[in-house]
Amino acid sequence: MLEIKDLDIDYGDKQAVRDFDLSVDKGDIVSIVGESGSGKSTVIRAVLGLLPGDGKVCGGEIDYEGKDLTTLDPKSFGELRGPEISMIFQDTGAMLNPTQSIGRQFIEYIRTHSDLSKEEARQRAEEILREMNFKDPASIMSRYPFELSGGQRQRVGIAMGMVFEPKLLLADEPTSALDVTTQKQIVELMKELRDKHGTTIILITHNLGLATDISDKVVVMKDGRIVESGDRVQIVDEPKSAYTKHLLECVPRLEGE
Amino acid sequence: MNPILEVRDLNKQFIDKDGHVVKPSDHIDLALYPNETLAVVGESGCGKSTLIKQIIGVLKPDDGQILYDGKNIVDLSAAEKKEIYKDIQMIFQDPNAAFDPRMKIYKIITEPLIHHKKIKRSQAKEVAKEYLKMVGLSESLATRYPHQLSGGQKQRVGIARALTLKPKIILCDEITSALDVSVQKEILDLLEKLKKELGVSFIFITHDLALVEQIADRSVVMKDGKIVETLESKNLKKEAKHPYTRKLLEAVYEPRGAA
Numbered sequence A: 001m002l003e004i005k006d007l008d009i010d011y012g013d014k015q016a017v018r019d020f021d022l023s024v025d026k027g028d029i030v031s032i033v034g035e036s037g038s039g040k041s042t043v044i045r046a047v048l049g050l051l052p053g054d055g056k057v058c059g060g061e062i063d064y065e066g067k068d069l070t071t072l073d074p075k076s077f078g079e080l081r082g083p084e085i086s087m088i089f090q091d092t093g094a095m096l097n098p099t100q101s102i103g104r105q106f107i108e109y110i111r112t113h114s115d116l117s118k119e120e121a122r123q124r125a126e127e128i129l130r131e132m133n134f135k136d137p138a139s140i141m142s143r144y145p146f147e148l149s150g151g152q153r154q155r156v157g158i159a160m161g162m163v164f165e166p167k168l169l170l171a172d173e174p175t176s177a178l179d180v181t182t183q184k185q186i187v188e189l190m191k192e193l194r195d196k197h198g199t200t201i202i203l204i205t206h207n208l209g210l211a212t213d214i215s216d217k218v219v220v221m222k223d224g225r226i227v228e229s230g231d232r233v234q235i236v237d238e239p240k241s242a243y244t245k246h247l248l249e250c251v252p253r254l255e256g257e
Numbered sequence B: 001m002n003p004i005l006e007v008r009d010l011n012k013q014f015i016d017k018d019g020h021v022v023k024p025s026d027h028i029d030l031a032l033y034p035n036e037t038l039a040v041v042g043e044s045g046c047g048k049s050t051l052i053k054q055i056i057g058v059l060k061p062d063d064g065q066i067l068y069d070g071k072n073i074v075d076l077s078a079a080e081k082k083e084i085y086k087d088i089q090m091i092f093q094d095p096n097a098a099f100d101p102r103m104k105i106y107k108i109i110t111e112p113l114i115h116h117k118k119i120k121r122s123q124a125k126e127v128a129k130e131y132l133k134m135v136g137l138s139e140s141l142a143t144r145y146p147h148q149l150s151g152g153q154k155q156r157v158g159i160a161r162a163l164t165l166k167p168k169i170i171l172c173d174e175i176t177s178a179l180d181v182s183v184q185k186e187i188l189d190l191l192e193k194l195k196k197e198l199g200v201s202f203i204f205i206t207h208d209l210a211l212v213e214q215i216a217d218r219s220v221v222m223k224d225g226k227i228v229e230t231l232e233s234k235n236l237k238k239e240a241k242h243p244y245t246r247k248l249l250e251a252v253y254e255p256r257g258a259a
């Protein structure tokens, strides 16, 4: 479904990503883990055609269902984003408009990509917020972004990313600000989305436990390149690169009973 | 030993425009001892950030006391505040909200030093580079803007800034959740060193319970604005009694291969 070949990305004259290859089948869940600053967010932003600043793809292809996304025109991209390919940003705070209530933004987002009425959109938004472990979605809808906790803002971002049951979901550290029980609930929802709707998911995370629990394939990055990729047995039981081994050693683990 | 910081019967509520009431601090009592790391864990939205924002003076409590070295710091004059808050620094959960987007990284890092007239403006770039190195970042980031950094790089800039005034207490709000585990370990080693060498005390908010076991001397578990359990050991599974803490412990993901 998605085939990334030899992708190179620069910011200005600075290299960010080199020789990135990834092939993802429909319904797969792929995790990208690795060093801070290694280019994880850059790769998935490129898939969505949303590289910030002077970021540009300077080599390679991103083939999505037969279309090369690196050369796609802005109008066709606009049609893909949202219901078809959607993204949960690492930093939801920066994505939300600080001067509008959550409800207003969410309803507007739903209505630009569907023909639901205002009331239907509100119901849909509240319903999915409830699934995100909000006990009182109406209260969340009435608030402004600064009136939410870090994890609450992150859950609003996840709700917006999942509301259309997209074909491809790009999730950039979606659960990093969540307590472990809420995280688990949301991870279960992502699995359900895949199982019920065949959604393909690319997940960036620093949580190797989460990555190995949920993914069909794990990709490890360092310095703009893939150092290793494989299924969870290959990554956890038989890591080949010294960097993967080092990462696994650095994971804090709970003492036993 | 006397606590270096004490929170007594702290209360804080928010009422939104539709009249919903949220009570993120509901009769909170807490003590932090010199040279101690106190971890705070709990559900998203339970009031962890609100608690330490009141300690740092960003939010005003509805009632209750916050004692630093035995002195109530809730109602201080601006001048007194400036003195006290040299000793207490906070690293924010969301670096974007804490940084001025139009300021270059080296200015962000050295802002507290300039504000307290510890260094001259002309020294800022050089000093900032030292701190960048300390948190494992390249000196070349000094002249960039925040939006040109990755999530974890921004997080480390926030850490660097909080260290500049050599505070006695550092309030850490999920400071490692945006970092890979290897960089996380480097940062925690750095904080451990400050603790050993300078006697710094930490309040450390995190969702990572295994990390709590590793670094905390004590930990408190919060739910709905209240502290529901205080833990002292390095084996949470053995010690935890409260059903909510037990539920948290069961939800932890650990790397697993074939097994």
Ligand SMILES: Nc1ncnc2c1ncn2[C@@H]1O[C@H](COP(=O)(O)OP(=O)(O)OP(=O)(O)O)[C@@H](O)[C@H]1O
Residues within 6 Å of the ligand: A011, A016, A035, A036, A037, A038, A039, A040, A041, A042, A043, A052, A053, A054, A055, A090, B147, B148, B149, B150, B151, B152, B153, B178, B179, B180
């Ligand atoms: N707008 C930008 N302008 C210039 N350089 C940038 C920009 N955005 C990111 N970079 C640089 O590109 C590199 C890759 O950044 P990216 O955000 O993709 O990293 P990441 O793997 O997502 O890291 P993290 O885990 O810390 O979020 C970093 O060195 C970063 O400093």
Ligand SMILES: Nc1ncnc2c1ncn2[C@@H]1O[C@H](COP(=O)(O)OP(=O)(O)OP(=O)(O)O)[C@@H](O)[C@H]1O
Residues within 6 Å of the ligand: A146, A147, A148, A149, A150, A151, A152, A177, A178, A179, B014, B015, B016, B022, B024, B042, B043, B044, B045, B046, B047, B048, B049, B050, B051, B093
């Ligand atoms: N300015 C505000 N106005 C109204 N409600 C607020 C405001 N700031 C925080 N709240 C609410 O207070 C509660 C506690 O928020 P706080 O940020 O302290 O949570 P937290 O424990 O840090 O959560 P997280 O782990 O998600 O960061 C939440 O329900 C939040 O929505």
Ligand SMILES: [Mg+2]
Residues within 6 Å of the ligand: A040, A041, A042, A090, A172, B150, B151, B152
């Ligand atoms: Mg990133």
Ligand SMILES: [Mg+2]
Residues within 6 Å of the ligand: A149, A150, A151, B048, B049, B050, B093, B173
């Ligand atoms: Mg918080």
